[in-house]
Amino acid sequence: MDAAELARPELVERLLLLTAVDAPSGEPAALGPAADAFAHELAELGGEVQRHERDGITHLSTRLGPDGDKHVLVLCHYDTVWPAGTAAQRPGRLVDGRLSGPGTFDMRGGIVAALTALRLVDTLPAPVQVLLTGDEETGSASSEDLIVEMARSASLVLVTEPPLPGGALKTARKGWASYTIAVEGRAAHAGLDPDSGVSAIDELMDVLRDVNALRAPELGTTVNIGSVRGGTRTNVVAADASAEFELRATTVAEQARTEEALNSLRARRDGARLALTRNHGRPPMERTPAVASAARRAQELAALLGLQLDEGAAGGTSDANLIAPLGIPVLDGLGPDGGGAHALDEHVLVDSLVQRTALIALLLAAQ
Ligand SMILES: [Zn+2]
Incomplete structure (x- = not known):
């Protein structure tokens, strides 16, 4: 902890520096300066930096330490x-031990802790x-293959996402999948010839009732229909309609049950056609034996620093969701405590930034 405490000014300075760099997710053209800034940070660790270009997005990696098959990722x-433009509007600032600014909690603080620990x-x-x-x-979508490939040969994966409130590790996360369902019907004049039409909207309403019926609150399975559209005007039987929805589940079995049910949806009306598309998703991160034992080890190491490290489940997903189902030990929520993820009051607590740096250093040194 002493070394991390000595690094406190450096931690603050580096986090303020990186908070000044925008990195808008989903806008590849605007990510270049951030990729360069983080490539520079990685290069300072002394290894060779690789730039992996996928779908116009740059992912960065470097390898450090001795040779060997099994690495810590x-x-x-x-x-x-x-x-x-957000970084210029709301620059990072340090007030009373809270360092606030866009991306500080999710997850620049975690990056700074990890790189400093190294x-x-x-x-x-x-x-x-x-x-x-x-x-x-x-x-x-563009980094998933890279993540899985690098995780497969890892003995342990450290994910420096924000922790639960109070600093607890995230040892379980819900899985998530988003879908589009499109219905094709047949247009007709609603007054002159209604029977020759097939209403895509009526069909969609029935289908969405089936989708909603997949909810299982007692198992943590949720459904949210996020958008619905269809039809043209009141005197026309709607020829098309569509909806977007998402589904979250706590266990792999529940996610499989809901996917199977969705895939077996059929149109009720003659002449109507359904097309279901799974847009994207991540499997649930269950608290596997590998995850549980990695958490225990982290708790022992935290105790050496005089810290109590709790654990819990989170509703949102992270890249740890891609790793836990492979049976690989993964620790998520290793970033510093703070708050305001994706919100205007986003911040990290500098004391926690120091503690997490010390913890990550111990985890790296104890392999
Ligand atoms: Zn994040």
């Missing part, structure tokens, strides 16, 4: 939910692979 994302460990006992992705906030 430090997994972070440098993109934020904030549009270009500097604090004199000799890494095991190889470390660091991966900074640029599309987590929009679902990791």
Whole structure:
């Protein structure tokens, strides 16, 4: 902890510096300056920096420490939910031990803690692979393969996402999937010839009732129909209609049940056609034995620093959702405590930034 305490001014300075760089998720053209800034940060660790270009987005990696097959993967994302220009409008600032600004909590604070921890460990006992992705906030479509590939040969994955309030690790997360359902019917004059029409809207209403029936609150399974559209005017039987919805589930089994049910949806009306598209998703992160034992180890190490480290479940997803189902030990929520994720009062607590740096350094040194 002493070394991390000594690094406090450096931690603050580096986080303020990086908070000044916009990285709007989902806008590849605007991510370039952030990719360069984070590539520079990685290069300072002394290894070679690789730039992985996927769908116009740059993901960054570097490998440190000794040679070996099994590495520790430090997994972070440098993109934020904030549009270009936010950093200039709301620059990072430090008031009473709170460092606030866009992206500080999710997850620049976690990146700064991890990179500083890597500097604090004199000799890494095991190889470390660091991966900074640029599309987590929009679902990791372009980085998913890279994440899974690097996680498969990892002995442990450290994800420096924000923790639960109070600093608890996230050892379970819901899975998530988003869908579009499109219905094709047949247009007709609603007054002159209603029977020759097939209403896509009526069909969609019935289908959405089936979709909503997949909810299972006692198991944590939720459904949200986020948008509905269709038809043209009141005197025309609607020829088309569509809806977008998402589904969240706590267990792999529940996600499979809902997916199977969605795939077996059929149109009730002759002449109506359904087309279901799964847009994107992440599997649930269950508290597997590998996750539970990694959390226990982290708690033991935190105790050496005089810290109590709790754990809990989160409703949102992260890239840890891609890793836990593979049976690989993954610790999520290792970033500093704070608040206001995706909100105007986003901030991290500098005391926690120091503590997390010390904890991550211990985790790296204890491999
Ligand atoms: Zn995040």
